[in-house]
Amino acid sequence: MAAARPERLRQGGLAVLEICAVAALYYGSGTLGLVQQLVGGQVTPLWPPTGIAVASLLLRGLRVWPGIALGAFLVNVPLGPSIPAVLAIVLGNTLAPVCSYALLRRTGFRTELDRLQDAMGLIFLGALTGMLISATVGSGALALSGALSAEEFWPTWSVWWTGDAMGVLVVTPVLLVLRHARWPKGARPYRWAEGVLLVAATLCVGFLETSSTPLMFLGFPLLIWAAFRFQLAGAALCALSVSTFAIIAAARGSGPFAGHDLLTNMITLQAFNGSSSLTALLVAATVTQRNQTQKEIARACGLLAEMVAKATAGGHHPRPPDRGGEREADAGRPEGPS
Secondary structure, eight states: OTTHHHHHHHHHHHHHHHHHHHHHHHHHHHHHHGGGOSSSTTOOSOOHHHHHHHHHHHHHOGGGHHHHHHHHHHHHGGGOSOHHHHHHHHHHHHHHHHHHHHHHHHTTOOTTOOSHHHHHHIIIIIIIITHHHHHHHHHHHHHHTTSSOHHHHHHHHHHHHHHHHHHHHHHHHHHHHHHHOOOOSSOOHHHHHHHHHHHHHHHHHHHHHTSSSOOGGGHHHHHHHHHHHHHHHHHHHHHHHHHHHHHHHHHHTOGGGTTOOHHHHHHHHHHHHHHHHHHHHHHHHHHHHHHHHHHHHHHHHHHHHHHHHHHHHHSOOOOOOOHHHHHHHHHHSOOOOO
16 A cells, blocks of 8 residues: 555646646647637637647547636637626637547547548548537627627637647647657768658748748648658658648738638638648548558568468478379270270
8 A cells, every 4th residue: 555655646637737738739839829820819710729739639548528618718818808707708619629639439449540541530520520619608708708609600600610720630630640759870961861851852842832922832742742751750740830830821911811811711711721731630540551461461471471471391292293103004994885
């Protein structure tokens, strides 16, 4: 009993540290997300805290949910409009990632994102389905508190939902990649050169996205390049960069966002971010699964070749039949009727 108590204290202290870390990351990313808001108040086109919340639950389990609630409370308290509304928003922002986590665990989700079903689950269950809760509860709380009119409810709800979903699609894969990332050993120089070239090309396309030239579509070849050559690690980081530059362009009203109203810009931005994230995740998962299948086939062929070699080295080969003996036996055998 005496030895078990320090262990419980250590585990309890570790859990408290994890909760505080999640709360700090949630608050910091929420403050950063509000910088590029296109809709006043608490609604942004990309809400990074939802991605952090879902990734934290997937990596550390349900024990970190108080950190999500604490971070959501710290972010929303200065924004108002009232304490009951803030508490309702905090409840929705906490339940949404918890629901996404439960749905993903029910389907056997793997944090490596190395299967197509994992990417599909994160998209349709973790992002699009789970974030319905936060959008509905949050928009409803603002409407009941009088901060939203009846005409503003559905536009706010749609922006809230897509912003939270984009946070899961863009931020969660990056955090999962960082969790499983390892320094590449034995990588050839041309692979490093290719990686540097991809980073430089992404930055160049990002500057074009934020300029007056509407060339956002140039990001898609980069996403496919990153997914094929660097799988999820490259695709997730590239999708985050492309989406970030698109949000900056939308906030500035430059490129394809110039001269349009807020609704048109939101539709354009969310369609682009959603398409880029879907492309990156699906292509990366498909390529990773294909590579794993090829490795399994090669491993099976190697084992089969090894078994055949052992059987050949240790076994006795049957001697081929003596054709001369067969002819003598045939000569002595009576002929049948013709």
